[in-house]
Amino acid sequence: MIDLLSSVCFGIGIFFWFWGTWPLVGNRSVLFKLHSLSVSDTLGSMAIIIGLLLKLPHEWPLLLLALISLAIWNTVLGYVLAYCASGRGRYD
Amino acid sequence: MIGYRDLLLRLTIWFLLTADLSWANIFMGVAVSLLLPTFGPRSYTAPAILKDWLQIMWEMIVAVPRAYFEAFEMILFPHDREEITVEPSKPRRTPGLLFLDIFLITFTPKTIVVKHYEEGRHEVHWVRRRRRR
Numbered sequence: 001m002i003d004l005l006s007s008v009c010f011g012i013g014i015f016f017w018f019w020g021t022w023p024l025v026g027n028r029s030v031l032f033k034l035h036s037l038s039v040s041d042t043l044g045s046m047a048i049i050i051g052l053l054l055k056l057p058h059e060w061p062l063l064l065l066a067l068i069s070l071a072i073w074n075t076v077l078g079y080v081l082a083y084c085a086s087g088r089g090r091y092d
Numbered sequence: 093m094i095g096y097r098d099l100l101l102r103l104t105i106w107f108l109l110t111a112d113l114s115w116a117n118i119f120m121g122v123a124v125s126l127l128l129p130t131f132g133p134r135s136y137t138a139p140a141i142l143k144d145w146l147q148i149m150w151e152m153i154v155a156v157p158r159a160y161f162e163a164f165e166m167i168l169f170p171h172d173r174e175e176i177t178v179e180p181s182k183p184r185r186t187p188g189l190l191f192l193d194i195f196l197i198t199f200t201p202k203t204i205v206v207k208h209y210e211e212g213r214h215e216v217h218w219v220r221r222r223r224r225r
Contacts, residue, residue: 075199
């Protein structure tokens with residue numbers, strides 16, 4: 001049962017990765033691409049780590065740390081990229 | 093002097109990283125947390141702030157399922173329209189709370205904060221569903 005659940009999490013994560021990365025080659029604005037990247041990189045990777053957490057519960061401290069770091073770093077870098085892409089910052 | 097929130101954050105990271113609750117490790121963790129320098133100005137004596145922190149912690153927990161819900165919405169229905177709105181931020185925020193406000197908005201996939209103005213506004217970029225005519 002746990003194996004099935006973790007496989008579902010892996011599946012969702014990998015699907016999110018491809019779905020969010022594909023628009024990168026498209027012809028949209030940087031900000032639009034950032035929205036789909038936050039689906040793939042943040043939520044997809046988090047789903048994969050939750051799958052790993054179900055499979056290797058004894059490694060929970062490191063996986064939890066990875067989960068928190070992923071959420072914070074992806075989001076903050078997304079904000080930094082959006083800020084730079086808008087091109088109206090005082091410091092760029 | 094270090095604030096209790098900084099101490100809590102450092103100890104959490106230390107224990108998650110080392111995964112060891114022996115006395116020696118607890119002692120080392122506390123020592124390292126106290127010895128590391130603090131960065132930037134901190135406000136220690138604001139009574140209403142603890143309530144704000146608890147509220148934003150709760151909002152962060154709720155934001156995770158909402159983010160997945162929005163992700164599935166974006167996958168199932170094409171969100172082609174982009175727009176930028178300017179939204180007011182909550183009054184009297186410390187830099188830490190302001191960081192978490194921006195984090196919360198940017199974490200959900202449909203919204204990204206593009207810019208924050210000092211006078212208390214965010215510029216938020218949205219993707220929205222195409223309207224059927």
